[in-house]
Amino acid sequence: MLPEPDDRSDKSERDTPVLRVRGLSKTFAGTKALNDVCFDLHRGEVLAIVGQNGSGKSTLVKVLAGVHQADPGGEIDVNAVGRGARREQLHFIHQDLGLIEPLSTTENLDLSRRLGLRDLLPGRRRGEHDRAALLVRRAGAVIDVRSPIARLSPAERTIVALARAMDGWPRPDGVLVLDEPTASFHSSETERLFDAIRHVRDSGAGVLFISHRLDEIRAIADRVIVLRDGRSVLEVPVDEADDATLVRAMVGGEISGRSERDASTFGDVRLKVTDLAGMRLAGVSLSVQAGEILGVSGVLGSGREELGSLLFGSVRRRSGSVEVDGKTLRGGDVADAIGTGMGLVPANRAQQGAVLRMNVRENLTLAGLQSVQRRFGWIPRRTERAEATRWARAVDLRPADPERPMAQLSGGNQQKVVLAKWLRTMPNVLVLDEPTAGVDVGAKVSIYELIRDAASQGTAVVISSSDTKELAEFCDRVVVLNGGRVVGELSGASLTEEAVLHMSFDVSAGAVAAS
Amino acid sequence: MSTGVQPRTTENPETPLPPTSLTGPPQGPSRWDRTKRQASFRNVSALYILAAMFVIFSLWEPHTFLTVLTWRLLLDNQAISAIVAVAVVVPLSAGVVDLALGTEVGMGAIVVAWLIADKSLSVAVAVTLTLVIGAAIGVVVAGLIVKARIGSFIVTLAMSSVLLALIEWISGGEPINVVSSSFHNIATGELFGVVYPVYFAAGVSLIVWYVLEHSSFGRRVYATGANPEASRLAGVRTSRIILGATVTCGVLSAFAGLLTASQLSTGDPSISANFLLPAVAAAFLGSTQFKRGRFNVAGTLVAVAVLAIGVEGLELGGAPEWTPDLFNGVVLLLAVGFAQMQQSPTRRTAAITRIIRSIGGSSKSEAS
Numbered sequence: 001m002l003p004e005p006d007d008r009s010d011k012s013e014r015d016t017p018v019l020r021v022r023g024l025s026k027t028f029a030g031t032k033a034l035n036d037v038c039f040d041l042h043r044g045e046v047l048a049i050v051g052q053n054g055s056g057k058s059t060l061v062k063v064l065a066g067v068h069q070a071d072p073g074g075e076i077d078v079n080a081v082g083r084g085a086r087r088e089q090l091h092f093i094h095q096d097l098g099l100i101e102p103l104s105t106t107e108n109l110d111l112s113r114r115l116g117l118r119d120l121l122p123g124r125r126r127g128e129h130d131r132a133a134l135l136v137r138r139a140g141a142v143i144d145v146r147s148p149i150a151r152l153s154p155a156e157r158t159i160v161a162l163a164r165a166m167d168g169w170p171r172p173d174g175v176l177v178l179d180e181p182t183a184s185f186h187s188s189e190t191e192r193l194f195d196a197i198r199h200v201r202d203s204g205a206g207v208l209f210i211s212h213r214l215d216e217i218r219a220i221a222d223r224v225i226v227l228r229d230g231r232s233v234l235e236v237p238v239d240e241a242d243d244a245t246l247v248r249a250m251v252g253g254e255i256s257g258r259s260e261r262d263a264s265t266f267g268d269v270r271l272k273v274t275d276l277a278g279m280r281l282a283g284v285s286l287s288v289q290a291g292e293i294l295g296v297s298g299v300l301g302s303g304r305e306e307l308g309s310l311l312f313g314s315v316r317r318r319s320g321s322v323e324v325d326g327k328t329l330r331g332g333d334v335a336d337a338i339g340t341g342m343g344l345v346p347a348n349r350a351q352q353g354a355v356l357r358m359n360v361r362e363n364l365t366l367a368g369l370q371s372v373q374r375r376f377g378w379i380p381r382r383t384e385r386a387e388a389t390r391w392a393r394a395v396d397l398r399p400a401d402p403e404r405p406m407a408q409l410s411g412g413n414q415q416k417v418v419l420a421k422w423l424r425t426m427p428n429v430l431v432l433d434e435p436t437a438g439v440d441v442g443a444k445v446s447i448y449e450l451i452r453d454a455a456s457q458g459t460a461v462v463i464s465s466s467d468t469k470e471l472a473e474f475c476d477r478v479v480v481l482n483g484g485r486v487v488g489e490l491s492g493a494s495l496t497e498e499a500v501l502h503m504s505f506d507v508s509a510g511a512v513a514a515s
Numbered sequence: 516m517s518t519g520v521q522p523r524t525t526e527n528p529e530t531p532l533p534p535t536s537l538t539g540p541p542q543g544p545s546r547w548d549r550t551k552r553q554a555s556f557r558n559v560s561a562l563y564i565l566a567a568m569f570v571i572f573s574l575w576e577p578h579t580f581l582t583v584l585t586w587r588l589l590l591d592n593q594a595i596s597a598i599v600a601v602a603v604v605v606p607l608s609a610g611v612v613d614l615a616l617g618t619e620v621g622m623g624a625i626v627v628a629w630l631i632a633d634k635s636l637s638v639a640v641a642v643t644l645t646l647v648i649g650a651a652i653g654v655v656v657a658g659l660i661v662k663a664r665i666g667s668f669i670v671t672l673a674m675s676s677v678l679l680a681l682i683e684w685i686s687g688g689e690p691i692n693v694v695s696s697s698f699h700n701i702a703t704g705e706l707f708g709v710v711y712p713v714y715f716a717a718g719v720s721l722i723v724w725y726v727l728e729h730s731s732f733g734r735r736v737y738a739t740g741a742n743p744e745a746s747r748l749a750g751v752r753t754s755r756i757i758l759g760a761t762v763t764c765g766v767l768s769a770f771a772g773l774l775t776a777s778q779l780s781t782g783d784p785s786i787s788a789n790f791l792l793p794a795v796a797a798a799f800l801g802s803t804q805f806k807r808g809r810f811n812v813a814g815t816l817v818a819v820a821v822l823a824i825g826v827e828g829l830e831l832g833g834a835p836e837w838t839p840d841l842f843n844g845v846v847l848l849l850a851v852g853f854a855q856m857q858q859s860p861t862r863r864t865a866a867i868t869r870i871i872r873s874i875g876g877s878s879k880s881e882a883s
Contacts, residue, residue, distance in 0.1 A: 314748050334747060338750040339750075351742075351744055352744050353745060354745060357742065357808075362734060365734075366750075367749040369734060373731045377731040379734065381729075421749065
């Protein structure tokens with residue numbers, strides 16, 4: 001039932017890779033998300049895969065997991081037994097661990113087990129707890145298996161997920177794939193998970209570790225593969241690559257030219273943020289001028305992801321102030337922020353950005369209904385349709401049909417509608433959180449153009465994004481957050497993707513100079 | 516982008532034109548396509564069912580079904596049911612299930628009778644006070660949902676129990692007779708041979724229809740029901756919308772209650788149970804009509820008609836007593852099931868889905 005530590009004296013057995021990937025490609029609507037990826041994963045090895053957003057990391061995981069079908073010709077071979085064995089031998093720990101929070105560790109581990117009639121007997125309980133504790137101990141951790149998952153720390157939850165993934169392996173040399181497992185961790189906890197991973201590795205499994213944190217890769221991985229634009233561009237043992245090499249491989253040789261805009265054309269300060277603090281942000285101050293596009297960078301957990309909602313007031317701020325055109329916004333009051341001329345394009349489009357069950361017209365006018373309504377709140381159908389059609393065309397919606405239900409649009413087109421909703425209100429300050437996530441290349445270009453147009457008409461723009469390339473190429477200035485604070489600011493000639501990455505990953509300044 | 520491209524679009528994606536330079540006819544499906552879509556069986560199935568029933572019952576029992584008296588009675592009897600059904604459409608559209616609907620009606624009936632008979636208030640004052648109490652119930656419901664963050668399913672379930680107790684307390688479990696011809700006249704007076712409640716129902720329906728479908732308040736109600744979080748982030752004050760919806764429902768159901776009391780000249784403490792299910796059934800059945808999954812007034816009225824005519828026809832044909840209940844249940848299941856089965860790629864059933872989920876998940880959200 002449980003994997004026993006492998007006898008690794010057999011040299012030939014050790015040399016057969018547990019996972020062999022050859023010529024793996026995946027094409028989405030003409031774009032190659034994965035392009036001829038090849039690698040071997042050996043027994044007792046941790047192989048890290050790094051790359052920026054959109055480099056193909058998550059596509060690779062999804063193809064391995066069978067969520068996406070790879071293009072024909074590719075080959076995924078587990079333990080040299082061919083495709084048939086994939087399901088039983090590949091085990092995944094996704095970012096969403098899939099644990100049920102109110103249930104205990106034991107109960108969660110039981111869920112994946114076939115239960116018989118005997119399990120209805122009252123005496124089974126203790127045995128189940130013992131078994132769960134044993135599974136967790138195999139992962140090198142001690143956790144109270146009786147307390148609900150909700151009480152465990154993020155790292156402990158991941159370890160439970162790991163124990164569950166390893167439950168019932170037919171042989172110890174399976175493959176474990178961890179997809180950015182530490183994204184929600186506090187750094188002090190990372191080591192606990194790494195201990196567990198080392199345990200798994202030492203029992204003979206091959207571990208594929210997907211991450212974007214270079215320090216973690218150094219701590220846990222034996223080898224590293226860098227993905228860029230769907231290709232594997234670098235494959236080296238971890239000790240043989242310094243951070244600068246890895247970053248350069250991730251970014252690519254060429255840094256495309258940025259359209260430089262003249263800072264002297266910017267107007268007065270429109271957005272002034274002083275000592276803003278929330279759950280993760282711990283005192284951030286910044287100001288944005290009219291016409292300026294400010295980028296905000298930072299890895300997950302840096303506080304970047306909550307900046308937008310704190311500025312907008314959709315999440316109540318702990319302290320600090322946000323001023324738009326000299327007027328201080330009431331915290332936690334979205335309507336006040338909108339009234340003062342702020343707009344927010346949230347990161348979670350389906351949940352927060354768009355009302356998917358309404359049509360394009362209704363979404364477009366939702367934020368500025370006052371402008372289309374007459375007396376007694378009457379919305380003349382004709383006026384509203386004309387307005388919606390105008391904006392559908394202005395943002396190049398495809399098809400430009402305002403009556404089409406939102407859910408029928410592609411992600412990029414939905415995002416255009418969400419953006420148009422705010423552009424319609426002529427915002428003084430526009431905050432965008434991951435504006436191009438899940439957006440195809442064509443729509444991306446349109447969205448950039450629209451944002452730039454708004455800026456040139458005097459809107460102060462804040463773009464918070466995990467896409468450092470986007471930030472470096474598109475923004476006038478970029479601030480980098482780390483640990484809830486601003487750790488650096490880049491503009492003009494010093495604003496390059498490499499520099500943003502270095503600051504975000506907290507690599508010493510020396511490496512920047514060296515590159 | 517893979518699904519979104521249509522040959523009609525000609526603009527270059529890289530150079531969107533400024534909005535001011537854009538004029539011209541709106542793109543999208545033609546008027547004929549839209550008409551065709553609107554007349555499709557899926558969209559207006561209840562109208563076809565209505566027509567079919569009319570033909571069947573006319574052939575089956577021409578001497579009873581096709582008489583003026585039958586139809587006048589039908590209209591008279593259904594006017595109050597229609598008001599209650601339209602009342603519940605408003606909170607349902609905002610994503611609030613109102614299970615206290617029946618007792619809100621019962622409360623209206625008892626309170627108005629008690630005020631007139633026991634407290635000797637004038638009819639006008641009693642009616643006004645009754646409506647105010649209806650509104651107050653709506654305020655309490657909204658407060659519990661918005662401020663205490665209890666799921667509407669639980670709030671209104673509890674509220675219905677509380678109201679039931681109040682009704683018993685006020686009435687002592689006995690009907691309260693009202694001897695007032697001017698009060699009796701409210702629900703039984705006639706204009707052009709049709710009783711007043713029919714006009715009230717028409718007026719209420721017209722107003723609610725206008726507000727929901729042609730006003731900014733209605734737009735915000737639907738948005739709140741479909742995605743409260745996105746609506747809030749678009750500046751909709753969702754708490755106020757929910758308050759508005761529950762108060763509207765409270766006032767309208769109190770109004771329906773006082774009409775019932777007026778009709779019978781009695782405040783009957785036992786009527787509550789008769790109103791909830793038919794009204795909610797009509798609203799859900801109505802949501803499958805015309806608006807593809809959105810609760811709406813027109814669909815609800817058609818649904819009230821379908822249920823009433825079906826039951827009436829069966830009763831005239833001599834069907835046993837239990838047929839109406841059976842008929843109501845089966846028609847609702849068939850209509851909603853049919854709409855679900857033929858769902859287009861988009862599902863505008865957000866409010867319904869959310870409500871169903873909230874029923875399943877309400878205990879969970881309380882635990883956490």
